[in-house]
Amino acid sequence: MLVYPGSVFWPRPTGRPRPPQALKSSFFVTILKYLLTYISFYLLPIVPAGTERRSHLISCRVSWKCLPVDSPSTGRAGDKQPGRGSPPHPYSSYAPSSGAAATRLNACVSMKALSVSVFFAVTSPRRLPLSSAFAQLNIHRHRLKSARPATSNDMETDAAALDAELMSTPGFSLEQRVDSQLRALSAQLMELAGLSVAEAVYDVLSGHEGKEDQRKKHVLLVCGPGRLQHVHKGNNGGDGLVAARHLVHFGFDATIVYPKRSPKQHFINLVKQCEDLDIPILDDVPIDSTQRFDSVVDAIFGFSFRSGGIREPFATAIVNLVELQKKQDAVLVSVDVPSGWDVDGGDLTGGANFHPDVLISLTAPKLSARQFVGRHYIGGRFLPPALAQRYNIKFYQMPSYAGCKQSIEVMNANQDRANWAQAYQDYLNEKESGNARKEEISCTDSSDSSRVDEEEDWAAAYQAYCEEKEKEFFENTANEN
């Protein structure tokens, strides 16, 4: 029996392009490949470092490189998916826009590559570091995630895969080789990401009318865990550490909450740099502090958050952040993905009801950003054209950062709708009161006709504008449904 390799994980979509013939394989061989793939990856951490067996296991990257994962032959070019005719999401102008069918095919090839990698793992003499194997696995995982039946939201689906790929791209890492292992640390990207976060926070607070405007603004940054035994994680928290340093250089006060510090050298350095700037580093959110915070930055979890319950101490930290947001009227800012939100599925915090006021998406908005209502920034101005092209992001579709700015505020779809609804209601109210006033004027002062004409012109123009917006809104809603 011949099966579509991906069908083990997701239903084969009907009416969509089938994968190339070469990707088909026997059912049992496919199952065996998956088993071997998973076993090999779960075995990796327990195989002692430096041994021959381990270097064979981690050489899976060789096979990935051998296969045309990103070549046009994978079906990316020219794929047309049903529903693509729907209006573009407001973010689509700069979010990755590869078609779902193309993504699915790509994921098929990725799975194939992973499966074949097991065979390479036991035979190849190539020695590649464990971290790069995990980085590749991460990319595959995100690709698989995006390889489900097409929705109109597919444009953002690849954003996490793009980030994962970007962060594992050699050349972006400051620490290229440590102990002969390539650590996909993405230190350089983190520095730029943190800078863009600091810039956006500065932008928000500069326009924020505080009660004591002359007072130095104080920002509390809560940084996520950086400790995971074999895989380097916690970059969202790293962004927070970098942002704290920049905010102090921008003239703000900063306090860091970093309950689970990373043992990695780069993170130790970041902490030291903050200590050198006299930034207090706490273990818990200072919920009872008399200190007033103008903004609290949530740099706890990014796109690698796994749903299924938030582990302590971060469950409490998130509840306390919401408490501070309410108690102190502090602006709650989330970095990349609001913590506890699934990168695609959105808010999973349940009782915590975690809704930031500001979201700073890095590189491109993730799918979950569609649920966000508030001020939305894009940061992380470092996407190389080749990678942008691979994810079908055209240069002219990139956000047009002004001058040397590292972040840009973008329109938020939900916010815009809310604003529009309000504007329309205001218009109706105004119109009603205008009509009443007009009647009053015509009864009392017929000589002031020019003013009435002027008001009529304005009302007509405003009505035309509102009708146009209304039409656009209903068209969009109909297409989305």
Ligand SMILES: NC(=O)C1=CN([C@@H]2O[C@H](COP(=O)(O)OP(=O)(O)OC[C@H]3O[C@@H](n4cnc5c(N)ncnc54)[C@H](O)[C@@H]3O)[C@@H](O)[C@H]2O)[C@@H](O)CC1
């Ligand atoms: N977009 C980009 O290109 C860049 C992204 N960066 C940041 O890197 C982030 C992704 O970083 P990582 O992949 O290191 O991971 P994250 O920083 O998203 O967090 C993963 C950590 O959270 C823990 N965790 C996951 N689920 C949990 C749960 N349910 N309860 C408790 N702990 C849980 C994991 O154990 C791990 O330690 C992005 O979101 C972004 O903020 C930047 O640092 C660099 C550039």
